[in-house]
Amino acid sequence: MPLNHRGTTAIITGASSGLGAEFARTFAARGANLVLVARRAERLAELATDIRSKHGVEVHTIVLDLTELGATDALVAAVRERGLSIDTVINNAGFGMRGALVDANAARLDEQVRLNVGAVVSITRAFLPEMVASGRGALVNVASTAAFVPVPLMAVYGATKAFVLSFTEAVAFETRDSSLRVTAMCPGATRTEFFDVVGTEDAAVGSFQTPPQVVATAMRALDARRTPAAIVSGRANRATTVFARIMPRGIVVPLTARMMEH
Structure with a gap:
């Protein structure tokens, strides 16, 4: 049975598009008030207006670049200024870069780690x-499904998502005696702006899913009597991650590299 989130408040990062916007609509449909966090003020405002009109919930918007130092302190301060208490956090903001590490922009790599890892933890x-x-x-x-295997040509992205998976599974265990539901959502290629930032869809492995498909998978996990600490969206993606876990790294890494090259 779907959980009722009426009267709760959910923070969603990277909320201006893609999975973040879909999570926002889904939680609002279940009655949750929202705190939407992203860099693009106009997109956030449009989404907030649409959600308020359709679902009648409170929607707060916080325009913030989470790659900046001190961003989490600024987020917490903005939440407290509004007198809000948080029941749900959706750490969705993140980005990837494609290419050999030796050629990567060092400053952009630092931003990727701060957002994909640092912001999630803080x-x-x-x-x-x-x-x-x-x-x-x-x-x-x-x-991401990239969490299950090293990813040549997206080495840092894959490693950040492996961190997120490990971190979330550990937090799920630490909080197992509470009623909080904790899961790492691991989608494969999804029709969002992610690949616009990467610069090419060549980084996609497998068939594309849509944000509603991925979020529906996440919500089924949250609705389950026992929420799994990690969930992979899509049957083919689940098969791929099982393969990645059982096969020797000496086989999986070169195979992943060939997929990324082609």
Whole structure:
């Protein structure tokens, strides 16, 4: 049975498009009030207006670049200024870069690690005590099927998502005696702006899913009597991650490299 989130408050990062916007619409449809976080003020405002008109929930927008130092402190301050208590966190913001590490822009790599890893940890830690105390919400950290194997030509991205997966599974265990539902959402290639940032769809492995498909998978996991600590979206993607886990790295890494090259 779908959980009712009426009266709870959910923070969603990277909320201006793609999976973040879809999570926002889905939680609003279940009655949750929202705190939408992203860099693009106009897109956030449009989404907030649409959600308010359709679902009648409170929607707060915070325009913030989470790659900047001190961004989590600014986020927490903005939430407290509004007098909000947080029940759910969806750490969705993140980006990838394609290419050999030797050629990568060092400053952009630092930003990728700060967003994909640093922001996930600091935002989770900032709101975890009240989420555990509430027990009415969830922690969803968006990882990737790239979390299950080293990814040549996207070495840092794959490693950041492996971190997110490991981190979330550990937090799920630590909070197992609470009512908080914790999961790492691991989608494969998804029709979002992710590949616009990467610069090419050549980085996609497997068939594309849509944001509604991925979010529906996440919500089924959250609705389950026992929420799994990690969930992979898509049957083919699940098969691929099982293969990646059981096969020797000496086979999997060169195979992944060939997929990325072609």
